[in-house]
Amino acid sequence: MSNSTIIEISDLHKSYGAFKAVNGLSFKVFKGDVFGFLGPNGAGKSTTIRMLLSLITPTSGRIKIFDKDLIANRSTILMKVGAIVEKPDMYGYLSASNNLKLLSRLSGYVATNDRINSVLLMVGLSHRAHDKVKTFSQGMKQRLGIAQALIHEPELIILDEPTNGLDPQGMVEIRNLILKLNKENGITIMLSSHLLNEVEMLANRMVIIDKGKVVVEGDVVELLSGDKMKVTIGTSDIDKANAVLIESGLGHEILKIEGHEIQLQLDQSEVSKVNALLVDNGVQVDKMVPVRSLEDYFLSLT
């Protein structure tokens, strides 16, 4: 990754009366990053994103994007930024392509029909280009939201909970698209989420905030390397699996046994070894699902 700074937030505050939604936030996003912006609901993620996009005014602090002060250079900066804030609401009475045409013009960009078609193709909506948006499902609206963030060829995309409200298939599609945009188009992406595993899948760097403050910031792999995840093992031979795990000294890592499932706590590196151990001892493993939750990670930090 190149080291040039794309977003620099310094000592950012936003208060509503006595309530401090954002309380002294500072972090940096570098060029080429997929930057995870994590925090539980109410941590101040959306407020920060709204400040980054000048939808709300900070109480104090400084935001620099592309090395320029946001307040002094709002228009120049936003020409190179695409965003989704919360759910992407579009004009329901207009078609997908007309929405894109209209929003690109507001960005000072003249989107040709070819550009609109290629962006709609990228998000898998080219077949619905001329349909009114009010007929779209939530997942399609979410994909169109990404299309409007992309239409004017931005250098930075800010996505606020982009997989919210999507079915599992839709989540996978959006995540793949985010990775593709970053890898193939070189777009820097900042995405907020309350799902640690989502950020783990997508981001190279992340910051976790809580109550408007930074809890931890850094490289995703480094931050999560020492963290144990919950792994759910599904098997029809639960007693035998339990016995094998106890025999091999993993008994103290077992969290619970329910029906045909055992849940235990493991390092990422141990997951495949445990799978091999069970199979070698004749246990039929039906599934092995590792889950890392933000709540558990928080607990491990404190």
Place this chain on the structure above:
Amino acid sequence: MNHMWASAVSIELYKIFRRPRTYIGFAAICFLVPLIQIALYVDGETYLEFSLQNLKEAFEFQGELLNGYLATYIILVTLYVHIPFLVTLVTGDLLAGEAATGTFRMILTRPISRTGLLLAKFTAGLIYTSLLIFCMGLLSIIMGVIVMGTGDLIVIKNTIYIFAEDDVMWRLIAAFGFGLLAMWTVAALSFMLSSFAENSIGPIMITMSIIIVFIIISAIDLSIFRTVKPFLFTSHMGSWKLFFEEPVNYNKIGNSALILSAHIVVLISVTLFSFRRKDILS
């Protein structure tokens, strides 16, 4: 940025004219104007007879008094109180509609400034209002002339005015022009209220309530209201009628135009002041 502003105006107009509610106003005018004219054509003589019954004892009227010009004048008198509702249907929704549907988040993260966007929206609202009044004027005059022909215009106020046929058209055009300024004021009021609301019903209802209350205050001749009356925009909305007096009191018309224009400037300034500072939370 001027290019972006012009682009924003055309986008706002495009959005306005892609919504069904925009055509309610045009449909209402296209229904009401011919309805009034047909009614006058069928039963206008009775109406005229009733209006002139006292005068006919003292004067002799010659020529076709029931003509397209009189019909247009009657339409102006009848409809100018109701047109504000058709104006606010669209202008009251310009900002509140975006807040209600959540599209503010989408457009305010674009490079266009809030001032630029707001002025683009207001300009589009003024263009819509102008087209509505133009449609009303054109339909009234053309259809009136086609159905009932032309002739002298008789206007009865405290005194009776009779304008020669060739002295009427400019007065009608000037009256519609002044009416347009009055409707722009209504548009500015509903636009300002729209900036404080999260749905368009509120601004439409409040604008109409304000107009009704102000008209009542303007109409009641009590000393308590006399000091405020000259400053209420509703006291000046009907100044188009001054074009149908002889001599025309241009000072009074100019004063009314100035007060209405001042209202527009103040209302838009308040809208700009609050909207530029508004946190977009919805």
